[in-house]
Amino acid sequence: MPANVAPREAARLEALNDYRILDTDAEQSYDDITFLAAQLCDVPIALISLVDSDRQWFKSKFGLDVSETSRDVSFCAHAILGDRTLVVKDAREDDRFRDNALVCSEPNIVFYAGVPLCTPAGARLGSLCVIDRRPRELSALQIRSLETLAHQVVLQLELKRSSDQLASALQRIDVMEKLIPICSYCKGIRNDQGYWQSVEAFIKSHDNVEFSHGVCNACMAKYFPEVAPFAEGSAEEADQP
Structure with missing residues (x-):
């Protein structure tokens, strides 16, 4: 069952594109977060998933080889519909996911927990999620730890955007510092x-x-x-x- 589309989907996608993160190379700062998430939750798979218009793309992946999947089969597309962590104890018994291709075949998702990656402006770009191939639960401490790591993902995204904006501003300053021809009469x-x-x-x-x-x-x-x-x-x- 594909996830519903939020009413402010256009604004959410615009916010996602503003970060200029889609299809960028792997970065250690993000890979460290998925590694920690997998270890803290004792699961084989952890992902930083960004939900695009028709796909979910993984900025970082631990325990998984593919870099993206269709949005129609995305668990994270369901996670971004709410503010709280989405926990699916056994996808085989959940009406939303029992017939999902990711459940019925590789990577054979059974357990899923995803924390929405919510920006300071309130846009939910994707999720930090952990996955297991067997039913299970997370402790309150594990969920809190996962939510803390998700917050770090958003901080990394904000840092990248600020860095890009600074580089752009410096480039504009460099242009302005060059010799500029000015008309002596109209000042054009x-x-x-x-x-x-x-x-x-x-x-x-x-x-x-x-x-x-x-x-x-x-x-x-x-x-x-x-x-x-x-x-x-x-x-x-x-x-x-």
């Missing part, structure tokens, strides 16, 4: 393709900046002398405590 800026742009358009093309416009006191006095005294008076009043 020539971009790398040789086209002239306004200052606003040039800066916005290198950074996510919105502009508001006003008139400084010097230009007010030069171009609008009839209203300059009133504007200056308003500015002086605004400066007073």
Whole structure:
């Protein structure tokens, strides 16, 4: 039985793509987490699964060779529908999973426990899950430990995104530090393709900046002398405590 799709699925997928983590190479920081999860829960398989639009992709996998499966057979697609850890003691006796291909054939999932990977903004990207080929239960301490490790996965994702944003900002600064041709008359800026742009358009093309416009006191006095005294008076009043 494929999992239902949450009402805010489009926003969830957008959040997932913002992390730029899908299809990236294996990383030790994530592999350490799945190793610890498998050892703490005494299971043969542990995964960091990210649920894409039509697949679940494993950022890290312990005890499993495949890197992704269809979303239709994904246990983690069910896990992201709630905020709490999903525990399936015996999938063979669960109506949602008894006919699932992952239960009836390799990897022969019987036990599953998955903690949703919930971002600070509330998007559930996937899960940290542990799997066994026999029915079993986890202790309260094991579940708490698994949830703690899931929190570390989200911290790693946040760290990667912050690092990517910093690298992008530094690249934009590098562009801005280069010699920039400026028109002596209209103050337009020539971009790398040789086209002239306004200052606003040039800066916005290198950074996510919105502009508001006003008139400084010097230009007010030069171009609008009839209203300059009133504007200056308003500015002086605004400066007073």
